[in-house]
Amino acid sequence: xxxxxxxxxxxxxxxxxxxxxxxxxxxxxxxxxxxxxxxxxxxxxxxxxxxxxxxxxxxxxxxxxxxxxxxxxxxxxxxxxxxxxxxxxxxxxxxxxxxxxxxxxxxxxxxxxxxxxxxxxxxxxx
Amino acid sequence: xxxxxxxxxxxxxxxxxxxxxxxxxxxxxxxxxxxxxxxxxxxxxxxxxxxxxxxxxxxxxxxxxxxxxxxxxxxxxxxxxxxxxxxxxxxxxxxxxxxxxxxxxxxxxxxxxxxxxxxxxxxxxxxxxxxxxxxxxxxxxxxxxxxxxxxxxxxxxxxxxxxxxxxxxxxxxxxxxxxxxxxxxxxxxxxxxxxxxxxxxxxxxxxxxxxxxxxxxxxxxxxxxxxxxxxxxxxxxxxxxxxxxxxxxxxxxxxxxxxxxxxxxxxxxxxxxxxxxxxxxxxxxxxxxxxxxxxxxxxxxxxxxxxxxxxxxxxxxxxxxxxxxxxxxxxxxxxxxxxxxxxxxxxxxxxxxxxxxxxxxxxxxxxxxxxxxxxxxxxxxxxxxxxxxxxxxxxxxxxxxxxxxxxxxxxxxxxxxxxxxxxxxxxxxxxxxxxxxxxxxxx
Numbered sequence: 112x113x114x115x116x117x118x119x120x121x122x123x124x125x126x127x128x129x130x131x132x133x134x135x136x137x138x139x140x141x142x143x144x145x146x147x148x149x150x151x152x153x154x155x156x157x158x159x160x161x162x163x164x165x166x167x168x169x170x171x172x173x174x175x176x177x178x179x180x181x182x183x184x185x186x187x188x189x190x191x192x193x194x195x196x197x198x199x200x201x202x203x204x205x206x207x208x209x210x211x212x213x214x215x216x217x218x219x220x221x222x223x224x225x226x227x228x229x230x231x232x233x234x235x236x237x
Numbered sequence: 238x239x240x241x242x243x244x245x246x247x248x249x250x251x252x253x254x255x256x257x258x259x260x261x262x263x264x265x266x267x268x269x270x271x272x273x274x275x276x277x278x279x280x281x282x283x284x285x286x287x288x289x290x291x292x293x294x295x296x297x298x299x300x301x302x303x304x305x306x307x308x309x310x311x312x313x314x315x316x317x318x319x320x321x322x323x324x325x326x327x328x329x330x331x332x333x334x335x336x337x338x339x340x341x342x343x344x345x346x347x348x349x350x351x352x353x354x355x356x357x358x359x360x361x362x363x364x365x366x367x368x369x370x371x372x373x374x375x376x377x378x379x380x381x382x383x384x385x386x387x388x389x390x391x392x393x394x395x396x397x398x399x400x401x402x403x404x405x406x407x408x409x410x411x412x413x414x415x416x417x418x419x420x421x422x423x424x425x426x427x428x429x430x431x432x433x434x435x436x437x438x439x440x441x442x443x444x445x446x447x448x449x450x451x452x453x454x455x456x457x458x459x460x461x462x463x464x465x466x467x468x469x470x471x472x473x474x475x476x477x478x479x480x481x482x483x484x485x486x487x488x489x490x491x492x493x494x495x496x497x498x499x500x501x502x503x504x505x506x507x508x509x510x511x512x513x514x515x516x517x518x519x520x521x522x523x524x525x526x527x528x529x530x531x532x533x534x535x536x537x538x539x540x541x542x543x544x545x546x547x548x549x550x551x552x553x554x555x556x557x558x559x560x561x562x563x564x565x566x567x568x569x570x571x572x573x574x575x576x577x578x579x580x581x582x583x584x585x586x587x588x589x590x591x592x593x594x595x596x597x598x599x600x601x602x603x604x605x606x607x608x609x610x611x612x613x614x615x616x617x618x619x620x621x622x623x624x625x626x627x628x629x630x631x632x633x634x635x636x637x638x639x640x641x642x643x644x645x646x647x648x649x650x651x652x653x654x655x656x657x658x659x660x661x662x663x664x665x666x667x668x669x670x671x672x673x674x675x676x677x678x679x680x
Contacts, residue, residue: 123623167622
């Protein structure tokens with residue numbers, strides 16, 4: 112992203128996913144003879160950063176759980192039950208499913224447009 | 238009364254007949270700006286003879302004016318011929334004490350409108366670079382202050398040009414300046430942006446691959462004093478040290494910052510230079526490069542220091558322009574975005590963030606906090622680790638840990654402001670159809 116655009120965490124998570132995917136891309140590059148030690152060092156540094164961020168997120172979750180206490184978990188269950196139909200850990204479940212739904216929606220939308228453009232180009236060539 | 242000369246030329250490359258009226262007082266005669274080598278001297282003489290024979294200079298000129306005309310004519314009449322891509326390798330200087338030169342040459346364009354306060358610092362930082370810069374052209378966009386005088390006072394090698402009337406946007410001013418570029422590489426720098434002494438030396442080697450068309454540098458605010466500057470400081474640390482290197486790894490930087498980027502001149506001309514169809518000319522240009530199938534690179538070692546908005550008034554102008562520019566670029570380039578791997582995911586993620594941020598920050602979380610539980614306010618800090626950890630690590634590496642730590646609250650305030658402006662811009666551009674066309678300076 113760039114400065115001036117607000118982030119709600121989705122962007123950050125997307126970029127963390129890109130970091131996770133880096134080794135696979137680098138293996139592909141190595142097979143084509145385009146890899147280098149510097150690139151692997153860069154990936155290692157990003158993975159280190161990724162580990163620290165995840166550790167901090169876990170710590171933050173623990174602090175929030177401690178701060179909200181059992182009183183909060185009651186509302187969490189009630190508020191999200193309608194979304195998931197499951198009264199046990201339903202906020203966690205709802206967040207997870209909504210996150211997946213967001214990701215799938217965006218991906219499907221983009222690739223749908225892409226396919227549409229490709230088909231339109233084929234028809235235009237005819 | 239200002240004397241003017243009309244430079245008329247037939248552009249060999251484009252076939253266009255180009256007429257430019259330039260106030261003579263804006264030119265500094267600059268014997269040193271012409272290369273002291275034998276080949277360039279003969280070229281200058283050839284051009285001067287051509288000018289005299291053809292009578293292209295419609296007024297009689299004084300000797301300094303002839304010298305300036307000679308240089309400009311050499312730029313206009315002798316554009317770089319089509320040739321193989323030249324890598325910007327640094328070649329050693331011939332004379333001891335001279336700075337190393339870049340193969341292919343580099344021209345720096347500095348568009349300036351009422352930048353009398355900052356332009357001298359910018360020019361001096363360019364002159365103090367560790368490598369030789371062939372031409373420094375300041376485009377004084379009909380400033381009402383002393384910008385032109387300040388620029389001329391910086392040295393005889395500075396060429397100051399002034400369009401007949403105010404261009405109205407940075408893109409138009411840069412396009413005006415492009416008429417005078419004859420080098421293999423062109424760099425655009427904002428008039429309020431200073432460069433680190435080795436910035437160009439670190440930036441140019443990234444043109445190592447023939448398909449690299451643009452290289453952008455790292456941006457850090459020059460002043461970090463007010464809440465707005467502090468918020469922007471954290472934004473830049475996060476964007477340029479966390480997002481941008483990842484984007485660069487996937488060879489898809491989202492934007493080559495307009496305040497400090499270098500371009501292959503031929504590619505720039507092929508694209509049509511800076512477009513005025515959006516108010517986000519740098520993003521527009523970056524995505525045009527992707528459309529051309531060429532690459533954009535990011536150099537984190539090449540650092541520049543722009544002056545950022547110091548109060549809400551200027552910050553709002555800048556955010557209005559940036560957010561509207563983003564929305565306009567999406568409208569213009571949506572096909573390129575969809576067809577460019579990684580870029581489409583980045584833009585989609587950004588759009589998703591934009592779409593839900595206003596809803597979440599301004600509506601959902603306050604309602605939940607009021608009607609369900611105050612603990613929901615903690616959700617405002619859900620992504621704290623993903624932002625704070627990288628920022629503090631990078632700030633620590635730069636020796637600015639405490640400055641960054643004390644600036645983080647300002648970033649959270651700026652996030653609310655950003656959310657408001659980006660939501661408004663997207664509403665105006667996509668729903669309200671009230672497009673922004675006027676380019677307003679951000680400070």
